[in-house]
């Protein structure tokens with residue numbers, strides 16, 4: 106099946122200045138392929154600074170790729186493309202980012218409905234609020250964003266994204282600013298939208314427990330690269346990369362509360378590597394308890410597994426020169 110939205114071998118470098126004013130290249134995303142399918146939720150997991158937000162913004166066409174391609178329904182997208190606004194919507198960590206805080210909920214939703222030449226009757230506004238479980242709809246329609254709780258506001262932001270009838274929702278840490286007690290409700294809402302609307306969803310998070318709860322597939326990013334991926338079951342039950350194992354081991358019991366983890370990998374391992382001058386070979390080698398000689402100099406190849414998972418790690422690969430010749 107052709108993915109609805111895909112990043113194919115995408116790289117993004119930013120030019121910036123370092124602390125002493127020198128020009129540097131920030132290698133935010135390198136050679137990443139990620140494909141999103143109708144009716145499936147993919148989670149993109151990694152600590153802050155791993156490049157996951159940059160990848161989401163590339164997928165949403167916020168800025169152009171340095172190399173590689175973004176494809177919508179198999180067609181490469183180059184530059185501004187009207188189809189995008191209707192098909193791909195981003196939901197931010199902070200719902201205020203997508204709402205006009207001075208206008209009532211109904212105004213915010215009507216505006217989104219109209220933007221895409223859709224009639225904006227009261228009935229349409231009520232339908233959207235019903236889809237995100239904000240009932241009684243008429244009551245919520247009249248409220249201002251600041252009169253809502255954080256969870257209700259995020260539901261309005263999701264309703265606003267749905268107003269344009271997208272095929273893809275990209276959720277950038279959509280629950281991380283919410284109270285622990287309501288995170289699960291928002292995750293359940295996203296799961297329902299996948300099932301009832303057939304949306305393709307990308308769920309971006311630093312919290313592998315919530316990724317496990319919600320997702321069909323999990324992809325793990327480290328220092329701008331994708332280092333493991335596959336069906337959620339494969340990644341969680343049989344992690345192949347030491348970094349993924351560490352994320353899982355540091356995470357609280359997923360049955361307890363999805364999204365409740367307070368851990369950051371940094372606390373356990375120190376600072377993540379610089380994206381200006383990343384370590385050679387495997388970028389995880391300075392932090393990896395299993396690092397061997399080739400890890401420090403040679404980039405590990407991608408290795409596929411029968412359970413549908415894959416990783417890039419020398420623990421699972423053999424260098425051609427190490428293979429005995431018959």
Ligand code: SF4
Pocket residue numbers: 346347348387388389390391393394395396397400405417418419420
């Ligand atoms: Fe660790 Fe080497 Fe695997 Fe990198 S390639 S994760 S350093 S064992």
